[in-house]
Amino acid sequence: MISRLEYKWIVGIVFVFGLFMELLDMTIVNVALPELARDLKVDPRDGASTIQWVVSAYLLSLAVFIPISGWAGDRFGTKRIFMIALFLFTSGSLACGLAWNIESLIAFRVLQGVGGGILTPVGTAMLYRAFPPHERAKATAILMIPTFVAVSSGPVVGGYLSEYQDWRWIFFINIPIGALGLLFAGLFLREEKQPNPGRLDIPGFILGAAGLAALMYALAEAGINGFDDRQVIGFGVTGLAILAAFVVVELRTKEPMIDMRLFGNRLFAIMNAVQIVAFGGLMGGLFLLPLLLQAEMGLSPLESGLTTFPQAIGMLCSAQVLGRIYNRVGPRRMLLVGLTGVAAATLCFLLVELDTARGWISLMMFGRGVAFAGILIPMQTATYTTMKPHEMGRASAVFIANRQVAASFGVAVLATILTNRLSAHGTVLGPPPLGNPAAALDAFHESFIVAAALLLLGLAASLLVSDRDAMAAAQHGPAGAPVGPPGEETAVVAGGR
Numbered sequence: 001m002i003s004r005l006e007y008k009w010i011v012g013i014v015f016v017f018g019l020f021m022e023l024l025d026m027t028i029v030n031v032a033l034p035e036l037a038r039d040l041k042v043d044p045r046d047g048a049s050t051i052q053w054v055v056s057a058y059l060l061s062l063a064v065f066i067p068i069s070g071w072a073g074d075r076f077g078t079k080r081i082f083m084i085a086l087f088l089f090t091s092g093s094l095a096c097g098l099a100w101n102i103e104s105l106i107a108f109r110v111l112q113g114v115g116g117g118i119l120t121p122v123g124t125a126m127l128y129r130a131f132p133p134h135e136r137a138k139a140t141a142i143l144m145i146p147t148f149v150a151v152s153s154g155p156v157v158g159g160y161l162s163e164y165q166d167w168r169w170i171f172f173i174n175i176p177i178g179a180l181g182l183l184f185a186g187l188f189l190r191e192e193k194q195p196n197p198g199r200l201d202i203p204g205f206i207l208g209a210a211g212l213a214a215l216m217y218a219l220a221e222a223g224i225n226g227f228d229d230r231q232v233i234g235f236g237v238t239g240l241a242i243l244a245a246f247v248v249v250e251l252r253t254k255e256p257m258i259d260m261r262l263f264g265n266r267l268f269a270i271m272n273a274v275q276i277v278a279f280g281g282l283m284g285g286l287f288l289l290p291l292l293l294q295a296e297m298g299l300s301p302l303e304s305g306l307t308t309f310p311q312a313i314g315m316l317c318s319a320q321v322l323g324r325i326y327n328r329v330g331p332r333r334m335l336l337v338g339l340t341g342v343a344a345a346t347l348c349f350l351l352v353e354l355d356t357a358r359g360w361i362s363l364m365m366f367g368r369g370v371a372f373a374g375i376l377i378p379m380q381t382a383t384y385t386t387m388k389p390h391e392m393g394r395a396s397a398v399f400i401a402n403r404q405v406a407a408s409f410g411v412a413v414l415a416t417i418l419t420n421r422l423s424a425h426g427t428v429l430g431p432p433p434l435g436n437p438a439a440a441l442d443a444f445h446e447s448f449i450v451a452a453a454l455l456l457l458g459l460a461a462s463l464l465v466s467d468r469d470a471m472a473a474a475q476h477g478p479a480g481a482p483v484g485p486p487g488e489e490t491a492v493v494a495g496g497r
Helices: 007-028 029-038 046-074 078-097 102-130 133-165 174-188 200-223 228-252 260-264 266-296 303-307 312-330 332-351 360-380 389-424 435-460 469-477 490-492
Strands: none
Touching: 007 029, 007 078, 007 102, 007 133, 007 174, 007 228, 029 046, 029 133, 029 266, 046 078, 046 102, 046 174, 046 200, 046 266, 046 389, 078 102, 078 174, 078 389, 102 389, 133 200, 200 228, 200 389, 228 260, 260 266, 260 435, 266 303, 266 332, 266 389, 266 435, 266 469, 303 312, 303 360, 303 469, 312 332, 312 360, 332 469, 389 435
16 A cells, blocks of 8 residues: 555655654653663762763764764665664664663663664655655645654653653653664665765764763763863863864865854854754753752652643744744844743743742743744744855754754753752752752752853844844745754754753
């Protein structure tokens, strides 16, 4: 029966398996972090700094492998690379579910990230090559149902599995989906290669990965040992030096992994700066909240998931309205209002006490989602409007990778701040006798202030956005390209990876 479908619909069906699995994983993990930390016996004294690697290792792996996914698909064939990515993600999920300690789980999350970083860009390329330009709205529509189901159900499913089954099932749930996707891809996809794929930028790949890893390690250790620790300073300086070398190499390479010359486009550079602080603050806050709800307020994983998922609903409710008024308002004012709104909603967490009703927190999360749509709409619409058509592919890879780096650093920074403030207040995560929830609440409040400050930093960058340039380019220049597959940003709002 499936073989009778037009090939474009077969591609859509196969891609849905991969996209649904990745989006579900993005929204299901955070709510299970406290439970898996207890089960894997993470030391409460450095709990936040260690747990954050479950999220950050995945995000960094995504960021490193997204830029090479397009080259890999063109060079070796989109069917082959898509199936390899799907296999890596599925086998990584199995390995995560079988992890025997926190270190093994973090290592297997890196494997998942390799698959996820390649899976979505290659799948998107297959989909948009299969559908002619005038039918690409249909391609987008294919993705909306699994996107909404995965995004809205992830936190709740994660909470249920952690509470009533076992946290390992948040990874095992990917296995049957991935197996079906591999079966369908093997049977029905056609192989596609491009005649001139170019060369892989191996020096850029190595320098980028090494520099980001060194900086992340420095941040994690800073939460435990302080920023004046010799090892923290050493890794931090080394990471910055390697990243400086990465920039130099990329500027001199004919076919760079990350084309740094694109940042010479003023609007593109500004929107990337906004994204760094916006996603950093958002993902850092999403990392903190389940820890507060479960470790200090005593909520179960399911209750935590039900409390946080209204953020995705808020974003979905406001995105359609904001999309319609964008042309009248322009990106600059929309960004200013959106960033201010998300920062204000984050500061509302300072009103949360140990006995605050879940309904109030859900309302705060809903408001945060409503405001964050005011950031997503202009970022998706204005970022590429002044780019030339031949720069679109490279610009998209840069922007997506930048988003993952921003999210991973946001989680790392907020985990470091939380660990530092817990130590300053003489407590650790968790209930007595080891922890002091009242003192820990103060540490969380101080960390949320930093999350809000990251968001407010974006206001300075937003002031540099020119509505006239963005709107003129959108109307008379190349059409804006989407940030990623539909729903990927929605998944971030829902609860993060």
